Amino acid sequence: MVIQPMELLEQILFGLMIGGIYGVIGVGLTMIFGVMRLSNFAHGEFYMLGAYFTYTFVTLIGGDPFILAPLAAIAVGAVGIAINKLLFKSLYEELKEAKGAAAFYFQDLKFIMLTIGLSILFVDLALVLWGPIPISIPSPLTKHIIKLPGGLSFSLARLIAFVVAIATLVGLYAFLKFTKTGRAIRATAQNPSAAMLVGVNIYRIYDITMFLSTGLAALAGGILGPIYNVYPTMGLDVVAKAFVVVITGGMGNVIGSILAGFLIGLAESLGGLFLGTEYKQVVAFVIMIIVLWVRPEGILGGGRK
Amino acid sequence: MLGITKDVVTEISKYYLIALILLIPVPLAGDYITHVTILVMLYAVTAASLDILVGYTGRLSLGHAAFFAVGAYTSTLLAMNWGVSPWIGIFIGGLMASVFGLILGVPSLKLRGPYLAISSLGFGVIVWLMLINLDWLTRGPLGIPGIPPLPRIGPIDFRSKVAFYYVALAFTLISIFLLHLLTKSRIGKILMSIREDEDAALSVGVDVPLFKVYAFLIATFFAGISGGLYAHYLRYISPEISTLGESIYILSMTIIGGFGTLIGPVMGAAVLSLLQELLRSYLEYRYLIYGMLIILVMKFFPSGIYGIVQFILRKVRE
Amino acid sequence: MILEVEGVVKRFGGLVAVDDVSFSVKEGEIFGIIGPNGAGKTTLFNVITGFYKPDSGRVRFQGKDITGMRPNKLAKLGLTRTWQIVKPFLGMSVLDNVLVSIYATKGVISGISEKAAVEKAEEILEFAGLLHRKDILAEALPHGERKRLEIARALATEPKLLMLDEPAGGLTPTEMDEVMEVVRRVRESGVAVVIIEHNMRVIMNVCERIMVLNFGRKIAEGSPEEISRNEEVIKAYLGERFHVRS
Numbered sequence: 001m002v003i004q005p006m007e008l009l010e011q012i013l014f015g016l017m018i019g020g021i022y023g024v025i026g027v028g029l030t031m032i033f034g035v036m037r038l039s040n041f042a043h044g045e046f047y048m049l050g051a052y053f054t055y056t057f058v059t060l061i062g063g064d065p066f067i068l069a070p071l072a073a074i075a076v077g078a079v080g081i082a083i084n085k086l087l088f089k090s091l092y093e094e095l096k097e098a099k100g101a102a103a104f105y106f107q108d109l110k111f112i113m114l115t116i117g118l119s120i121l122f123v124d125l126a127l128v129l130w131g132p133i134p135i136s137i138p139s140p141l142t143k144h145i146i147k148l149p150g151g152l153s154f155s156l157a158r159l160i161a162f163v164v165a166i167a168t169l170v171g172l173y174a175f176l177k178f179t180k181t182g183r184a185i186r187a188t189a190q191n192p193s194a195a196m197l198v199g200v201n202i203y204r205i206y207d208i209t210m211f212l213s214t215g216l217a218a219l220a221g222g223i224l225g226p227i228y229n230v231y232p233t234m235g236l237d238v239v240a241k242a243f244v245v246v247i248t249g250g251m252g253n254v255i256g257s258i259l260a261g262f263l264i265g266l267a268e269s270l271g272g273l274f275l276g277t278e279y280k281q282v283v284a285f286v287i288m289i290i291v292l293w294v295r296p297e298g299i300l301g302g303g304r305k
Numbered sequence: 306m307l308g309i310t311k312d313v314v315t316e317i318s319k320y321y322l323i324a325l326i327l328l329i330p331v332p333l334a335g336d337y338i339t340h341v342t343i344l345v346m347l348y349a350v351t352a353a354s355l356d357i358l359v360g361y362t363g364r365l366s367l368g369h370a371a372f373f374a375v376g377a378y379t380s381t382l383l384a385m386n387w388g389v390s391p392w393i394g395i396f397i398g399g400l401m402a403s404v405f406g407l408i409l410g411v412p413s414l415k416l417r418g419p420y421l422a423i424s425s426l427g428f429g430v431i432v433w434l435m436l437i438n439l440d441w442l443t444r445g446p447l448g449i450p451g452i453p454p455l456p457r458i459g460p461i462d463f464r465s466k467v468a469f470y471y472v473a474l475a476f477t478l479i480s481i482f483l484l485h486l487l488t489k490s491r492i493g494k495i496l497m498s499i500r501e502d503e504d505a506a507l508s509v510g511v512d513v514p515l516f517k518v519y520a521f522l523i524a525t526f527f528a529g530i531s532g533g534l535y536a537h538y539l540r541y542i543s544p545e546i547s548t549l550g551e552s553i554y555i556l557s558m559t560i561i562g563g564f565g566t567l568i569g570p571v572m573g574a575a576v577l578s579l580l581q582e583l584l585r586s587y588l589e590y591r592y593l594i595y596g597m598l599i600i601l602v603m604k605f606f607p608s609g610i611y612g613i614v615q616f617i618l619r620k621v622r623e
Numbered sequence: 624m625i626l627e628v629e630g631v632v633k634r635f636g637g638l639v640a641v642d643d644v645s646f647s648v649k650e651g652e653i654f655g656i657i658g659p660n661g662a663g664k665t666t667l668f669n670v671i672t673g674f675y676k677p678d679s680g681r682v683r684f685q686g687k688d689i690t691g692m693r694p695n696k697l698a699k700l701g702l703t704r705t706w707q708i709v710k711p712f713l714g715m716s717v718l719d720n721v722l723v724s725i726y727a728t729k730g731v732i733s734g735i736s737e738k739a740a741v742e743k744a745e746e747i748l749e750f751a752g753l754l755h756r757k758d759i760l761a762e763a764l765p766h767g768e769r770k771r772l773e774i775a776r777a778l779a780t781e782p783k784l785l786m787l788d789e790p791a792g793g794l795t796p797t798e799m800d801e802v803m804e805v806v807r808r809v810r811e812s813g814v815a816v817v818i819i820e821h822n823m824r825v826i827m828n829v830c831e832r833i834m835v836l837n838f839g840r841k842i843a844e845g846s847p848e849e850i851s852r853n854e855e856v857i858k859a860y861l862g863e864r865f866h867v868r869s
Binding site: 039087102106110112113117120121124243246247251278279282285288292293 | 359365412413415416418419422423424426427428430431434435437438500501502503549550553556557560564589591592593595596597598599600603604607
């Protein structure tokens with residue numbers, strides 16, 4: 001098999017673009033784990049809701065999905081907070097009382113099952129509200145094709161999606177690093193009881209984290225909506241990938257997840273090129289399993305066992 | 306043996322006798338009920354086998370459907386390509402599932418909590434992708450139709466639902482009885498000590514890695530055998546039986562049923578399967594109700610259906 | 624000598640938690656390890672019992688080099704530990720807690736008949752004053768009884784050396800006396816005991832020899848009498864305003 005250099009370059013660019021989106025989805029998932037110590041299996045459904053909310057806003061209000069996606073993200077984030085208060089809050093309280101290794105394990109199981117239930121419920125809700133047929137969010141930007149020398153081309157929509165993803169990741173990093181709330185989030189992730197001692201209201205931090213996490217997933221859904229299809233089970237297809245990113249980057253490690261997003265995006269793209277598209281999907285999982293077995297703390301470390 | 310006393314055997318046996326007596330007349334209720342019961346029984350064994358891992362050893366697995374599928378494909382391919390009798394093929398399928406259990410189990414020995422969950426999820430997805438992509442062997446996403454039925458014994462033709470029903474019934478009762486004995490045995494107690502606290506178990510002399518591997522071998526073996534029976538019953542399989550969704554379905558039977566009780570997952574298999582059938586008429590709202598139920602049970606009855614049944618029995622006695 | 628520790632060093636990143644510590648324990652004695660918080664006592668314990676591998680140094684048990692050996696192997700050899708924060712198998716009955724030790728050390732598949740195993744477990748529970756509790760779940764036990772269950776479970780491995788990590792921690796004075804009574808009886812049965820303890824009253828009453836750690840280093844060793852007069856020890860403790868009263 002001969003691979004043209006241009007083909008390779010194209011795949012690298014595509015890999016980086018999709019990697020940025022993986023990063024945005026993965027960061028949300030890793031934050032929940034880092035701060036609340038919980039694995040959210042409904043994360044993909046917030047991505048799906050983001051896409052449908054954007055679609056609904058576009059049809060109701062009119063306007064470009066790239067402008068309305070952040071709005072959808074905020075709306076989905078609000079749903080996230082509501083779920084956090086309604087369903088998860090009591091779990092945190094129980095977790096505080098938990099004694100013995102098994103008790104933590106049982107809480108994990110309970111939470112995983114709860115989020116699986118949520119995931120099933122949301123998928124069906126989307127089915128009822130928006131129907132089973134895949135839709136595409138109309139955006140004129142998908143028709144703008146950017147041509148690069150050498151025959152490379154991609155739509156303006158992809159470029160914008162990539163820029164939005166990068167801007168979001170940089171913004172999130174700055175928020176966590178430099179703002180008071182960001183510092184409180186990091187303190188809670190490191191040591192919740194110490195954070196409480198210095199006056200951090202950790203339940204408020206959990207709400208904020210949930211808002212950010214679900215909002216980020218929704219934003220990714222919104223900006224991918226015009227490029228790919230939107231359908232009720234799209235979240236299920238992405239949640240496993242999001243966990244791959246989170247594990248590879250080290251659970252709870254924000255920077256790690258961003259890097260892992262790019263790594264997985266690239267590896268998939270190149271894997272598709274070299275191994276054939278049918279094995280594209282396997283690449284990500286093989287990377288994750290190797291990371292788990294060789295370096296379970298993730299590529300950057302810092303992940304908790 | 307293994308610390309199983311005669312008293313334990315007699316005490317357990319009576320429940321299985323009652324179950325046997327109750328289940329023998331089921332085929333009288335017609336083909337549809339027989340069919341649903343067969344599937345419930347195969348799922349029940351799979352969910353109970355998963356309970357050895359999830360409920361007893363404290364090892365969360367999100368890829369159990371992969372082992373079910375390995376059993377199903379092994380027996381099918383053996384029968385179709387090499388003419389191996391399904392009676393033997395199903396058993397080899399169980400062993401093959403255990404081999405896959407080792408491949409997943411050994412490298413993930415040190416992983417805990419969500420790491421193990423995601424590792425098993427990834428493993429399951431890889432098996433699913435393999436079944437789709439190795440089409441020279443598995444015929445890819447279209448699946449394999451025309452799987453031979455269980456070979457006839459004398460005048461008994463296992464293409465008939467009623468005949469197969471009794472095979473499945475015997476298999477189910479024996480498997481669950483064996484797993485039940487296991488949980489009451491020394492091995493069961495050692496596995497529970499690992500669930501309760503790995504470090505403490507190590508410090509009193511438990512070879513924790515070894516017993517985790519045992520748990521994997523046992524759990525995957527029974528899942529594999531159920532898969533084999535499933536293949537020769539429906540006589541059609543596809544990679545769909547190994548999806549993440551399917552693994553989650555099995556796990557929800559185990560957890561919603563009441564993990565760590567063995568009988569709970571059996572109840573879970575029955576209730577969730579029946580629920581699926583009952584909700585069929587609500588079509589598009591089916592999963593809405595299903596998801597809601599999972600949330601409600603986990604929120605208000607985390608000990609699952611088994612816990613609810615015990616709660617009701619206690620109230621009745623009072 | 625039943626236990627010989629030679630120049631053990633354990634580092635975590637840049638921090639030296641245990642710094643070149645050597646000591647030995649005689650057959651049948653009660654040996655105490657004390658020191659302020661963060662002195663490296665528990666780390667040293669984890670190195671000896673196989674939960675951590677030392678960066679350098681050796682540990683010998685009954686003359687045999689056991690450095691880096693896995694904890695379950697050590698328990699089978701006769702070196703068993705308890706935990707500062709007790710780790711009973713909460714979801715199992717008190718009797719099963721003790722049976723696990725017996726199965727694990729005597730053999731799961733054969734080695735001891737079920738009848739003999741249960742008898743032995745009951746004998747040990749009797750010894751620890753928990754026989755009347757044998758059928759309830761460990762999670763129903765109050766803290767003092769959990770501490771005794773922890774010791775009972777360790778005793779069921781038939782140790783030759785029992786390593787107790789703060790057996791009196793977090794107990795009321797009455798509960799403490801009950802636990803110490805059990806410890807004394809353990810020694811009478813010929814088992815050597817190493818105790819880490821914060822509580823001076825306990826350690827001074829029960830130990831024959833004491834080693835003092837500070838910042839990972841051994842600063843003194845001797846009889847309780849000698850230790851209580853040692854200048855450096857007093858300084859180390861006063862520096863931390865340690866509760867010398869019980």
